[in-house]
Amino acid sequence: MGYPKSFRTQTVATRAHRLKHNVKMPELPEVEVTRRGLLDAAVGRRIHASLVGKPLRWPLGCADATLAGRHITGLARRGKYLLFAIEGGCLIVHLGMSGSLRWADLPVPLGPHEHFGLDTDRGGLRLRDPRRFGAVIWHPSNLPEHPLLAGLGPEPLLPGFDGGSLHRALAGRRAPIKAVLLDQSVVAGLGNIYVCEALFAAGIDPRLPAGNLSAKRCRRLAEAIRTILDQAIAMGGSTLRDFAHTDGGSGHFQLAARVYGRANAPCDVCGRALQRIVQGQRSTYFCAGCQRA
DNA sequence: CTCGCCACCTGGGGGC
DNA sequence: TGCCCCCAGGTGGCGA
The missing domain is CATH 1.10.8.50 (Helicase, Ruva Protein; domain 3)
Incomplete structure (x- = not known):
């Protein structure tokens, strides 16, 4: 049982591929499109397990088992950060410069260049990030006051920016x-x-x-x-x-x-x-x- | 506080 | 053919 292709997010390619096919790095629009593409399928899912591959920019900040049993309750964006609201906290995800998220049919281990995954009751979310400039951080609070977000300027698409x-x-x-x-x-x-x-x-x-x-x-x-x-x-x-x-x-x-x-x-x-x-x-x-x- | 520069990482491409 | 070097990018951290 697979996910419809509409659930797939845009992938981010290498420079050569980007130049050839005009594919872009994950800046605000790419992150927002990823958010919208994942939103319906992600919210409401129950997490069975989290999977960790090679280290990304920072450690996850929790034991793999911490996330098991929790539900994903929302998906927001701040700047280039994706914020997965999860019961008891927030998973902060940055795509770096080569990161992309997609759904995979379970069971399946992390694939090549996949360094983080969330297995849920409706499939596996996979972060592929060959260059590993990205980040996934568990923030055990519902408040978005993490230091990574504290210094960000206004959202350019909201009324506060003019x-x-x-x-x-x-x-x-x-x-x-x-x-x-x-x-x-x-x-x-x-x-x-x-x-x-x-x-x-x-x-x-x-x-x-x-x-x-x-x-x-x-x-x-x-x-x-x-x-x-x-x-x-x-x-x-x-x-x-x-x-x-x-x-x-x-x-x-x-x-x-x-x-x-x-x-x-x-x-x-x-x-x-x-x-x-x-x-x-x-x-x-x-x-x-x-x-x- | 501001500024400028560096490290981090990897695959692809060019040069030899 | 193969190897080596260079390059792209976002971000935190550094010293000036």
Whole structure:
């Protein structure tokens, strides 16, 4: 008895596969699409056992037996973290940069690169994370006050995030806007790809000191962030819906990147060759014509 | 507090 | 063919 394909979440592939098929790393939209894909099947399940493979970023923080017998009561998201509400606590899951969750038919041991699993009365949830930058942590409290979450900035898709709040958060920051947006404390959930895309959409040079942005440009940036994330989630959602009708692989319905990974390609808007620079040991892609200091 | 840089990990790709 | 090195990414932690 298998799970319908609609329960499968989008997978996250290697760079080569990502470039080839335009598959993206788990940033906020990918995590949200994963959450929505798992929600109905996960909530209400009773856990039989938890399985642990190779170590992830941190230890699980509880004995494997601790989770047995408990029910999953909810599934939320904060930034890039998935929060499984479980009786007596919360399981905090981060997909790192190569993590993906899927259902497996039981009984089955952890597969290749699967380093965590929850066996339930309706199948086995499996975390596959080849690079093991991800994390699974048992937090024995119903309150979401874990240190990992404490420093996160506002959720960009909730009303608390807008041009005004962004402008205040950037005040006095002299680091490049690219670096500040990657820092989860100003706004939660953006990674390298969506930061590059949002700055392009807002017409802002990634090297600009964050505190130099005017209120007006912060408004435009906040709007660009929201639009990009909304579109990406919508595309992911359509991918999930598509799974209900086909055997299709994931990642073929993603938003096309307009700058990310497109060094030397012509800008969609002005035709200039896009640039790749390195900021904080990370690649930044941008258009020197469309993005102004 | 802020900033910049490093380690962590792995598969794929390029160079030789 | 095979081997070695480099690279991508998110995040906590470090020293300045």
